[in-house]
Amino acid sequence: MKDRFQINPILKKEMMVGSRSMKMSWAIMAICGILTAIVVFVLIITNLASSYAGYSYNSLIVLFPVLGCTECGLLSLMIPVITSASISGEREKQTLDIMLTTPLSPMSIVKGKLMSAMMIVMMYMIASVPVMAIAFVLGGLSWWNLIGLFIMLIYLGIYVGSVGIFCSSVVKKSIAATILTIVIGIGILVGTALFFGIGVSIIEAYNLATGNMISDSHYGLMLIFLFNPYSPIFDFMVRAMTNSSIYEMIGVDNSNIIFEFIYRFWIPISMIINLIISYGFLKLAAKHVNVGHKNKTMKRS
Amino acid sequence: MLDIQNLTKSYGQFLAVNNLNLHIDKGEIFGFVGPNGAGKTTTMKIVCGLLAASGGSVMVDGVDALNNPDEIKRKVGYVPDFFGVYDNLKVMEYMEFFGSMYGMKKADVDSISEGLLELVNLSDKKDVFVDTLSRGMKQRLCVARALIHNPELLVLDEPNSGLDPRARFEMKEVLKNLGSMGKTIIISSHILPELSEMCTSIGIMERGQLVTSGHVDDVMNSGNGGMKLHIRLADYGSGEDDVSDGKTYDREELQRTLSEQPNVRKVQCTEDEVLVSFGGDETAAAALLKSLILKGYAVSGFYKEKEDLETLFLELTGNHGGDNE
Numbered sequence: 001m002k003d004r005f006q007i008n009p010i011l012k013k014e015m016m017v018g019s020r021s022m023k024m025s026w027a028i029m030a031i032c033g034i035l036t037a038i039v040v041f042v043l044i045i046t047n048l049a050s051s052y053a054g055y056s057y058n059s060l061i062v063l064f065p066v067l068g069c070t071e072c073g074l075l076s077l078m079i080p081v082i083t084s085a086s087i088s089g090e091r092e093k094q095t096l097d098i099m100l101t102t103p104l105s106p107m108s109i110v111k112g113k114l115m116s117a118m119m120i121v122m123m124y125m126i127a128s129v130p131v132m133a134i135a136f137v138l139g140g141l142s143w144w145n146l147i148g149l150f151i152m153l154i155y156l157g158i159y160v161g162s163v164g165i166f167c168s169s170v171v172k173k174s175i176a177a178t179i180l181t182i183v184i185g186i187g188i189l190v191g192t193a194l195f196f197g198i199g200v201s202i203i204e205a206y207n208l209a210t211g212n213m214i215s216d217s218h219y220g221l222m223l224i225f226l227f228n229p230y231s232p233i234f235d236f237m238v239r240a241m242t243n244s245s246i247y248e249m250i251g252v253d254n255s256n257i258i259f260e261f262i263y264r265f266w267i268p269i270s271m272i273i274n275l276i277i278s279y280g281f282l283k284l285a286a287k288h289v290n291v292g293h294k295n296k297t298m299k300r301s
Numbered sequence: 302m303l304d305i306q307n308l309t310k311s312y313g314q315f316l317a318v319n320n321l322n323l324h325i326d327k328g329e330i331f332g333f334v335g336p337n338g339a340g341k342t343t344t345m346k347i348v349c350g351l352l353a354a355s356g357g358s359v360m361v362d363g364v365d366a367l368n369n370p371d372e373i374k375r376k377v378g379y380v381p382d383f384f385g386v387y388d389n390l391k392v393m394e395y396m397e398f399f400g401s402m403y404g405m406k407k408a409d410v411d412s413i414s415e416g417l418l419e420l421v422n423l424s425d426k427k428d429v430f431v432d433t434l435s436r437g438m439k440q441r442l443c444v445a446r447a448l449i450h451n452p453e454l455l456v457l458d459e460p461n462s463g464l465d466p467r468a469r470f471e472m473k474e475v476l477k478n479l480g481s482m483g484k485t486i487i488i489s490s491h492i493l494p495e496l497s498e499m500c501t502s503i504g505i506m507e508r509g510q511l512v513t514s515g516h517v518d519d520v521m522n523s524g525n526g527g528m529k530l531h532i533r534l535a536d537y538g539s540g541e542d543d544v545s546d547g548k549t550y551d552r553e554e555l556q557r558t559l560s561e562q563p564n565v566r567k568v569q570c571t572e573d574e575v576l577v578s579f580g581g582d583e584t585a586a587a588a589l590l591k592s593l594i595l596k597g598y599a600v601s602g603f604y605k606e607k608e609d610l611e612t613l614f615l616e617l618t619g620n621h622g623g624d625n626e
């Protein structure tokens with residue numbers, strides 16, 4: 001079992017290769033540039049708006065959701081690009097075949113790829129700390145919010161990364177994998193909303209037709225958003241900005257303990273659900289990597 | 302060492318490997334020959350555990366390869382027919398990368414890699430980026446890589462494709478060295494002469510089936526074309542106009558006489574010798590020689606042409622048109 005403690009060979013290699021390539025540095029610089037531009041833009045706007053009433057740094061609190069959402073958005077676009085070639089690229093080079101002739105299991109290959117993508121996410125987060133710090137210090141938010149945001153970014157990175165690696169294992173071309181990842185992401189976003197919308201209309205129609213009211217129906221339907229990977233981030237933002245939360249906004253009827261519990265702990269519950277889903281995507285990716293050996297479970301000696 | 306029995310692989314309806322039986326002894330260099338699409342790559346991938354077989358069994362060094370993929374991976378080294386290399390990775394790091402996949406320590410990988418790079422003649426390229434190596438060098442690097450865990454069986458899928466004669470020669474030297482080190486090697490190719498020079502045994506595959514296999518010389522004699530005899534006569538002459546002076550033979554008559562002999566299929570008189578396409582075995586050839594001498598021909602040369610593998614290959618694989626469908 002000694003190889004348990006060895007760092008994943010793929011992660012090690014990708015870090016070495018990544019540190020030599022300028023591409024990543026340029027991407028991180030570009031992202032920091034975007035974040036800086038947003039800060040400057042917000043500073044100018046708030047400055048203009050408050051020029052006659054005396055400048056209030058408190059208004060800079062808007063930087064938090066703006067920067068936070070920008071970071072999440074950029075991450076959701078960046079990770080599909082980073083991970084799209086992870087498996088398809090190796091397959092094209094036939095280095096995937098070579099890897100599969102080594103004792104490295106398909107799951108370790110997939111995990112190594114995910115960890116490599118996460119290293120880039122970390123670098124990107126670290127690089128954005130100074131910009132974020134300005135916003136936080138000036139806006140008067142606690143450091144806990146910054147740490148919380150980083151946890152959210154890592155969580156989102158794992159989710160999108162797993163989907164990206166899955167797509168890369170299914171599709172032959174990297175470009176197609178990028179697009180498929182984004183399409184799946186949008187599909188989940190739109191799908192959950194659509195499910196909720198349609199559900200609500202059906203129930204309203206039913207209520208209208210029968211005159212009966214199904215209580216709690218919305219609370220139940222809204223649980224679909226637990227499967228929306230962005231929902232805990234949304235709740236987190238709300239909590240950071242307003243001392244309120246999804247729980248309070250919805251005003252759950254206290255009589256239903258299960259709903260109350262779920263809405264109160266929306267963030268961890270939804271995160272756990274989505275991390276389990278990510279793991280499922282990774283499992284599927286590993287299965288596709290090992291497509292030649294459909295029946296063999298890899299047992300370690 | 303390698304024992305393949307009734308191996309079958311189908312892609313849907315299509316049988317890529319059809320009931321293949323093959324035995325390779327330890328220390329052999331086995332040349333796997335066949336036209337495009339014969340199923341060489343498919344067979345090799347199954348041996349390496351990259352593809353699941355549809356039926357049959359593969360034993361590598363006494364281990365059932367189809368049911369113990371993890372054990373097989375430590376025994377087999379694989380060089381695919383085509384492979385890309387990573388950007389921004391140096392030769393030594395490339396070796397370390399694959400070494401670490403076998404759970405080897407960096408120090409071990411380094412010392413083993415030194416030797417392997419020496420073997421494949423890349424010692425002076427240790428700190429060069431792999432993507433800047435020439436095609437031949439990459440191919441040899443990949444062979445070194447496949448040896449990093451000291452496998453007993455080395456599977457090389459067309460290691461010579463796309464290489465110039467010089468690079469082929471170097472590759473051949475590397476493989477010969479490996480052979481003399483006692484490794485069992487399987488090499489696929491569709492270029493026969495090359496294989497016959499470095500292999501101890503060969504197998505010819507067509508449409509998923511092994512047409513023939515065995516020791517290089519045996520396979521070469523097994524061609525259904527029999528042998529080609531070159532006969533030289535002391536007073537054969539040099540041109541047709543010499544016939545009149547009685548010192549040389551009437552070629553037409555010579556041709557007729559020869560054609561009447563048993564096992565003779567075709568006689569062809571060239572400038573300075575007679576070529577006989579002969580269907581019999583060695584004893585029959587000796588009988589032919591005897592009867593020629595008894596008939597008074599001054600035979601000054603009588604030898605069997607070493608069967609050209611290329612012709613044999615075409616013979617063995619070409620005449621099978623349609624018997625598979």
Ligand SMILES: Nc1ncnc2c1ncn2[C@@H]1O[C@H](COP(=O)(O)OP(=O)(O)OP(=O)(O)O)[C@@H](O)[C@H]1O
Pocket residue numbers: 312315317335336337338339340341342343344382491
């Ligand atoms: N994934 C696949 N799906 C369907 N058919 C396949 C697949 N892979 C290979 N084949 C078919 O199996 C047959 C054998 O292919 P294989 O690659 O083993 O041939 P080969 O002997 O290596 O040929 P080459 O000399 O061109 O490398 C071919 O006819 C090919 O079309």
Ligand SMILES: [Mg+2]
Pocket residue numbers: 341342343382458
């Ligand atoms: Mg092939």
